[in-house]
Amino acid sequence: MTAPAPHVEYRTMDIAGIEVIRPLWNRICEHHRIRARTFRAFFESTTFDDRKAYFARCAEAGDLRVDLACDPAAQRCVAYCVTSLSAERIGEIESLYVDEAYRSQGVGTALVRRALAWLDANGSVENRVSVADGNEESFPFYRKFGFYPRRTVLEQVRESAPPRPAGDMRSPGVVCSIREMTAADWDDIHRIYIEGIATGNATFEAEVPSWERWDAGHLRSCRLVAANGRRVVGWAAASPTSGRPAYAGVAEVSIYVERDTRGLGVGNALLGELIAASEREGFWTLQAGIFPENEASLALHAKHGFCVIGRRERPGRMKDGRWRDVLLLERRSRKIGR
Structure with a gap:
């Protein structure tokens, strides 16, 4: 029994x-x-x-x-x-x-x-x-x-x-180092950018720009990649928000992580290093524009001190014709411009 x-x-x-x-x-x-x-x-x-x-x-x-x-x-x-x-x-x-x-x-x-x-x-x-x-x-x-x-x-x-x-x-397969981005990384940056576009919640962009266009639009001093050995698994960069001298210390951040490595701390490491790099270069404010539906990105930025300061109502349209709102986040440095 x-x-x-x-x-x-x-x-x-x-x-x-x-x-x-x-x-x-x-x-x-x-x-x-x-x-x-x-x-x-x-x-x-x-x-x-x-x-x-x-x-x-x-x-x-x-x-x-x-x-x-x-x-x-x-x-x-x-x-x-x-x-x-x-x-x-x-x-x-x-x-x-x-x-x-x-x-x-x-x-x-x-x-x-x-x-x-x-x-x-x-x-x-x-x-x-x-x-x-x-x-x-x-x-x-x-x-x-x-x-x-x-x-x-x-x-x-x-x-x-x-x-x-x-x-x-964690497996060493997700251990990575953060280093400065070079032009030789573009193929990997392009690949990861495409994966981000495919999520539908990363950017209004429907296609990856050329290296020349991307390079011209981003600061040379604040662009990083996360590398697992020789393979780039994520990137982060900052771009100027204005040409006016009064806003010389303000930049907008972008961060992308390859699909198979999301959720393993790569984005966290990249954003932390990008903030540090921006402060070394004298930037006092970092901004980010994030779709309200991109909860993972919002949580990541909040962890690093970004606060939602506003909501832009339908400032852009997706390739399929949908208008989307964008949340504006901002982080004020405690080290620079105090």
Whole structure:
């Protein structure tokens, strides 16, 4: 005779209560260590405190939710799901684990449904889940929710490498450096610009301008790219807003990130560096024009101190004939022109 399934209660908390999942997280880390075909050393060296620091960074950069399944009779947490939502509105199931005694009873399914409902309610534009090497048996479970493999990230096995910063748990496939843009980057800038136009919420432009036109319209001193190795994955630049001397310290910013790298902190890094570069060049005010529907961009700019100062009513028309409003955002430097 089969024993009745234990009764569980579902609860939700934020990063402040993350410590409660420590015992279960240690089990999932051991699960991955045993099944890892190549990167066993990674799971052997990674601690819950590392992961906790990473979760804290996710919460600071966007939002983070922890769903728990608790057994009131046993007075303990028996399963959890940690979900993040980036400033760019990219949702990700960061970690999911169910105690062995509570599996095949719908607990994991209930947790994922709660997580996805939260992401939907908060306007996620894309949802992801990363599956560790050796844990491909979880694929059928995630397919129930519409998750399918889209790309495979290959990581080099290195005998020695500099340690990652505390909490840096992302794949090196999204680690990038910020550098000054050159004319040789134009092909990548052009490619990323096209992807931005395709979203319908990035710009009124229907076509990418020529390099000559783009170059003439942007400041030479404030143009940056984010590079993952030799590949450019995002760019940011500033353009003057007026030729009048009184407004010489005012510029308008543009920022674009390639489709497959959105939601991974690239835009955040680019905008932060662009602000720093503008202040080194003596700019005291940065402006941005953003469609009201582009919530990810609005959240990113707000994180860096931009405030909405007005709404331009239908100043431009899309290629399909639609007139669109534009929100005007502004950031006043605390270092320059005080």
